[in-house]
Amino acid sequence: MNETDRSMLGRVFRLLECFSVARVRMTQSELSRRTGLPLPTVHRLCTQLVTNGALERATDGRYQIGVRLWELGALAPRAHGLRQIAMPYLEDLYEATHENVQLIVRDGLEALYIERLSGRAAVTVVGRAGGRLPLHASSGGLVLLAHGGGELLDAVLEAGLERFTPNTITSEHRLRQVLDDIRRRGFVVCREHLNLGTLAVAAPVQRPSGEVVAAISVVIGADVDPAPLIPALRAAARGISRGLTTEESSTE
Structure with missing residues (x-):
């Protein structure tokens, strides 16, 4: 694991990059397995990302990309x-x-x-x-x-x-x-x-x-x-x- 992956920003991007067309919604356990990050770390990151609109939590408890990310991406x-x-x-x-x-x-x-x-x-x-x-x-x-x-x-x-x-x-x-x-x-x-x-x-x-x-x-x-x-x-x-x-x- 390189220095970027160890940083907070690196971990956030590793988590967000788990989502794809084939994986629109994911649980914390799935995100933990795919990123290799401990479940408590994934829980903390997901909570922060939901608070800032980068992720949304569906009614079934799974997470999906938030509208705020789309809004920011549209400014590129x-x-x-x-x-x-x-x-x-x-x-x-x-x-x-x-x-x-x-x-x-x-x-x-x-x-x-x-x-x-x-x-x-x-x-x-x-x-x-x-x-x-x-x-x-x-x-x-x-x-x-x-x-x-x-x-x-x-x-x-x-x-x-x-x-x-x-x-x-x-x-x-x-x-x-x-x-x-x-x-x-x-x-x-x-x-x-x-x-x-x-x-x-x-x-x-x-x-x-x-x-x-x-x-x-x-x-x-x-x-x-x-x-x-x-x-x-x-x-x-x-x-x-x-x-x-x-x-x-x-x-x-």
Whole structure:
């Protein structure tokens, strides 16, 4: 255990990181087992976190993430400011497609989905708003990886290319080819890379400097021709990029 984990802040983060989509609510005993922290320590931390709104205690005694954490997280400039600029374009893209429309940023070696618009008739997808997916296996992740530099690619390759379907990119040679193609064409089409039956198209969002800071994607059925979507997707990405340019100019 390193010094950070021994600190109060380190223990708090270890506890909060136990929660996931698969584990939305947890008891103190479960948190103790997963963190390796003594039950009295978990009890004390949970009490303090509930008092400050970071956790909430359900009627069955289990704990869940509190609204205060969501409120604070929504203030993150990389998510909040970008989301505000992107929403009108994402809404237009959704109205044009009535499919899953997503806004993605990179966090480490993962694609972090900070917004999704989805209709009841849209295909089922793996990702979710607030969820994470591997860079090499998701359309938005591949766009971010294509513009992330050599060190990022080396780190992704070193971590391993996990297979999700027969179409997931699992070889370095193919991955490098796809990334080169993304940089050349300005978009990517991923057919059944994450789950069977879906196809995703993604394009980059850029700052005035040319830095790619996000990606937007549309997920449709695998049997649908993606070609008609690509112009609308790229136009939305350019619109968001122009919005970032305007925002930066207004703050100078």
